[in-house]
Amino acid sequence: xxxNPSRPIRVFLxxxxxxxxxxxxxxxxxxDGIDVVAEACxxxxxxxxxxQVRPDVVLMDMRMPVLSGLEALQALGKAGxxxxxxxxxxxxxxxxxxxxxxAGARGYLLKDVSxxxxxxxxQTVAAGGSLVQPAVTQRLLSGLEHMRNEFVSLxxxxxxxxxxxxxxxxxxxxxxxxxxxxxxxxxxxxxxxHVSNILSKLGVRxxxxxxxxxxxxxxx
Numbered sequence: 001x002x003x004n005p006s007r008p009i010r011v012f013l014x015x016x017x018x019x020x021x022x023x024x025x026x027x028x029x030x031x032d033g034i035d036v037v038a039e040a041c042x043x044x045x046x047x048x049x050x051x052q053v054r055p056d057v058v059l060m061d062m063r064m065p066v067l068s069g070l071e072a073l074q075a076l077g078k079a080g081x082x083x084x085x086x087x088x089x090x091x092x093x094x095x096x097x098x099x100x101x102x103a104g105a106r107g108y109l110l111k112d113v114s115x116x117x118x119x120x121x122x123q124t125v126a127a128g129g130s131l132v133q134p135a136v137t138q139r140l141l142s143g144l145e146h147m148r149n150e151f152v153s154l155x156x157x158x159x160x161x162x163x164x165x166x167x168x169x170x171x172x173x174x175x176x177x178x179x180x181x182x183x184x185x186x187x188x189x190x191x192x193x194h195v196s197n198i199l200s201k202l203g204v205r206x207x208x209x210x211x212x213x214x215x216x217x218x219x220x
Contacts, residue, residue: 008124009033012055014046015039015088016064018113024059024088024118031119043067043075051081056126059083059114060105062096068173070096071101083127089104095211096174101217134139158201160219167194172211 013030013036015092038053040046044067049210050058062069069087076082086107089098097108106125109118121130126131136185160168177195181188195207206208 005072008033009057009122010035010053010055011122012037012046012050012053012058012083013039014043014058014069014155015061016041018060020061027115027118027162028122030115034119034122045070045081046072050076050083055083057078058083059121059122060085062087062089062100063174068175070099070103070137070173073100075106080149084128086125095172095208097217098212099172116175136190160171160198160201162192164198164201165219167191168198168210168214171195171198171207172214215216 011034013021013024015024018041021039021041025039028034037055038049040049042064046058046060047067060069060072066097067075068181069089069192073082073085073087082104084106085104086109087105088109088111089096090111100108107121109121109129113121137209166184167180170183175183177191181191184191199205199210201208202210202213204213
């Protein structure tokens with residue numbers, strides 16, 4: 001599946017690491033029919049610039065300061081301004097995969113993919129298709145099915161407090177306990193206690209399952 005060859009595919013690159021952006025831009029400069037037209041170093045810049053630039057495809061990092069890739073996806077989607085987007089990340093994280101796809105991402109690739117794979121992915125989503133690495137897809141679907149089976153026998157969990165819901169949303173955005181603590185201006189130990197309470201209330205044993213269950217029950 002390929003986009004119209006009459007003009008280059010216009011790509012918007014979003015990543016907080018300058019070297020990563022330069023590296024991807026340099027790689028894509030070797031590919032025919034792809035033009036990196038703009039860059040952003042955090043999600044907020046992406047949300048501000050993408051509706052103006054109107055690229056054909058966005059390459060979006062997930063873990064960024066100011067506004068995460070997931071939050072940028074959600075904001076652009078809510079505004080009806082989300083172009084076909086491929087999530088690029090170094091983290092093989094099921095919860096972020098699910099969250100990104102739910103937020104409207106059309107593809108998901110780890111940053112160690114080859115130039116050929118990246119170009120093919122860009123061409124695929126530019127032409128209206130979707131692309132997720134097969135291993136990620138299979139594991140994600142298996143995880144969803146397993147989680148769904150668990151949910152069938154569960155009652156609605158104990159309600160989360162406002163602060164617990166806030167922390168759960170940050171967990172869903174891929175932030176660590178330390179990053180959440182810094183963001184909220186509290187001790188990391190306090191966050192650990194909140195996370196333990198969240199896991200207990202949701203009846204799960206780890207953070208990934210907590211995020212998956214929260215999406216399934218529309219808690220975030």
